[in-house]
Amino acid sequence: MALRSAYLSMHRQTDARLSSWGVTADQFVVLSALAEAEALTQRELVGRTSSDPSTLRAMLVRLEDKQLVARRPHPTDRRARRVRLTARGRRLLATLWAESEALRLRLVDSLTSEEIATLLHCLATIAETFEMPAARRATAGPPPR
Amino acid sequence: MALRSAYLSMHRQTDARLSSWGVTADQFVVLSALAEAEALTQRELVGRTSSDPSTLRAMLVRLEDKQLVARRPHPTDRRARRVRLTARGRRLLATLWAESEALRLRLVDSLTSEEIATLLHCLATIAETFEMPAARRATAGPPPR
């Protein structure tokens, strides 16, 4: 519950701050992931944003409509598309980071660096725990439908 | 980003586990909030689930359709409605907690109790930080629209 309420308050604050620029918190995440690489296939982006192919596509189409992102054919794999930030996307992202800088600072101020280290470690552990194949009662039959 | 990925993986695992029972992770949260009190007004529930009145109503209607929840007139305030779990809702919730018990145990196992204490403190701080009125540049004019 604590995790939920921390995440949701962050997500909503971010949404509220970014809405002036017509971008959602989730789209901000996609843009940020793109900023860390020259170009990524949609498949790679799915991995980095913990999303799914069809969800991601819908988001990319929206971002493309806003001309923040370009999807071009992959040079060697003709099934794939390479996604990258447009110049405009890059500019906007810089603005968005600046806009959210104050919030991040306030956060860093209110926690010690030791606490932050523990926090990051815990969050990573949580993510791993929930991502594990879950060792369902595979031998005991399928779950009820 | 760590917070996001921890939350999302938890949320998705929970959704996947609960879907057999026709309940989403968010609905689970509402049911759990209701379990902690005899009866709550919708307004009170909004506070406890960090939701908003119209979102919450939509969820309650769905839960009512499934007969997990009942909304009855408030005895003294005729504007309000009191929401409570039905017997069926209470039974289902117990099942759901049992179903998710294994996951919680795995989590507790992989962290020390000291780490958990720090984690909870950090998450609470994060939630507070993002919920603060934000001290926007109130004196410098309104934000761009």
Next chain:
DNA sequence: TATTGTTATACTCTATAACTATA
């Protein structure tokens, strides 16, 4: 055969604004 991405579709959550009824 497996993988990348698309399409169609459906559901849930989210949120705003205008509204009714009551306090």
Next chain:
DNA sequence: TATAGTTATAGAGTATAACAATA
């Protein structure tokens, strides 16, 4: 006037299944 809740409506994310093209 303020508060509790409803309604209409819109947008965004989520996910599944069937599909095409390519590896």
